[in-house]
Amino acid sequence: MASAPQPTLPLFYQDLMPLNSRDHKGFKTRSMDAAPWLKNQHAVPLTADEFVQASRHFPIVFSSGENPLPLALMGLNEGINTFVDDEGKVNEPVYLPAYIRRYPFMLAKLSPESEELSLCFDPTADLIGEFDEGLALFDGDGASEQTKAILKFCEDFEQAGQRTKALTDELKAHDLLMDGEIAISTNDNPDKPYVYRGFQMVNQEKLREVRGDQLRKWNENGLLMLIHAHIFSLDLMRNIFGRQQAQGKGPQLAPAN
Numbered sequence: 001m002a003s004a005p006q007p008t009l010p011l012f013y014q015d016l017m018p019l020n021s022r023d024h025k026g027f028k029t030r031s032m033d034a035a036p037w038l039k040n041q042h043a044v045p046l047t048a049d050e051f052v053q054a055s056r057h058f059p060i061v062f063s064s065g066e067n068p069l070p071l072a073l074m075g076l077n078e079g080i081n082t083f084v085d086d087e088g089k090v091n092e093p094v095y096l097p098a099y100i101r102r103y104p105f106m107l108a109k110l111s112p113e114s115e116e117l118s119l120c121f122d123p124t125a126d127l128i129g130e131f132d133e134g135l136a137l138f139d140g141d142g143a144s145e146q147t148k149a150i151l152k153f154c155e156d157f158e159q160a161g162q163r164t165k166a167l168t169d170e171l172k173a174h175d176l177l178m179d180g181e182i183a184i185s186t187n188d189n190p191d192k193p194y195v196y197r198g199f200q201m202v203n204q205e206k207l208r209e210v211r212g213d214q215l216r217k218w219n220e221n222g223l224l225m226l227i228h229a230h231i232f233s234l235d236l237m238r239n240i241f242g243r244q245q246a247q248g249k250g251p252q253l254a255p256a257n
Helices: 048-054 098-102 145-173 204-209 212-221 223-246
Strands: 043-045 060-063 070-073 105-109 117-121 177-179 182-184 194-196 199-202
Touching (some): 182 223, 212 223
Antiparallel strands (some): 060 070
16 A cells, blocks of 8 residues: 655645555544644644634634745644643534544645545544444445545535635735734733734735725625634634633743744
């Protein structure tokens, strides 16, 4: 069983292997009540389709660099996820981004020259294998209903990714992204706030300068709603910081990060 080529693996994935009926005919997929791969991840990729739902729970920011990617912040400091306990369990009702729900599957090219995407999985995840329990991935030599549903979810995710790129391309084209910074003070040390940087956000001053037909276009295609969801979600930065402090996971010594 050969793994797919993987010069750089995406977040969570340790390996990638194309799913096929020859090598994986007896494989099943099972659900788990914990996601240990998530517990040390403070930022998770987000698609534009999820902005409104995710904005109720997480700050939505954009990664730094020339190719910004929307991120849902589940913690403010590296290695801290305030929604997952030490066992990787999510113990409260919260929206889980599609990127998390997709794992351990994803669509990937089997060769750099290929234009076709194939359904692959991470064989290091303890979610797929020749288990006694679980849902079969194959019905004879054909894909089971479970695999068809997984494939559909992954295809929808890829399409959402294209819409997400259209969003970030539009923001870049109108120079609406700026380096973000937030300072959060605590009662114990009000004169030395914790300063968070290393992300991008929409420049609200430049957004207010957008006029006429452009605003109408964004309103009609839904982009304006997504921008506002991002802006409103930034107020949750302090909520996430408070969760870190309450869980004893917040910064304790350094006045800035």
